[in-house]
Amino acid sequence: QVQLVESGGEQVQPGASLNLSCAGSGRPYSLWDMAWFRQRPGKMREFVGVISMDGGTTYYGDAVKGRFTISRDNTKNYLYLTMNALIPEDTGMYFCALRTQQTDWRRESAYGTWGRGTQVTVSS
Numbered sequence: 001q002v003q004l005v006e007s008g009g010e011q012v013q014p015g016a017s018l019n020l021s022c023a024g025s026g027r028p029y030s031l032w033d034m035a036w037f038r039q040r041p042g043k044m045r046e047f048v049g050v051i052s053m054d055g056g057t058t059y060y061g062d063a064v065k066g067r068f069t070i071s072r073d074n075t076k077n078y079l080y081l082t083m084n085a086l087i088p089e090d091t092g093m094y095f096c097a098l099r100t101q102q103t104d105w106r107r108e109s110a111y112g113t114w115g116r117g118t119q120v121t122v123s124s
Helices: none
Strands: 003-007 018-025 034-039 045-051 058-060 068-073 078-083 092-099 111-114 118-122
Touching (some): 003 092, 003 111, 018 092, 018 118
Antiparallel strands (some): 003 018, 018 078, 034 045, 045 058, 092 111
C-alpha cells in the first residue's frame, strides 16, 4: 500500500511559477507510472500529465502542454509538477496518482491510489 501526500499549492499571480510535490510512503514509486490530475471549480477532474516508471516518458494534457513539466525522483519517492506561466484557468485542486491499471493513462480509472490534493489559486 502506498500513501500519497501532495504539497506546494498556494495562491499566486498570473504569470507566476509554482512547484508541486507528491511524497509517497510504502512501496517504491518505481513500480508505477504516476500522474497529476486537477479539478477546477465546477468541473470534472481532468488529466494534467503522466510520467513513466523510469521517468523517461511524459505526456501532457493540451491545456498545460509547454507550460507544465512532470518529473520524479524514485530514490526519494517523490513526484513533482513544475508549473510555469500560470493563468487563472489553472486554478483548482491538484492530485497525484499511481497508475494501477494498464488502461488509458488519460482516464481516472487507470489510477488506483490518489492523494488528497493541494489547492492552487491563480488570481491577481
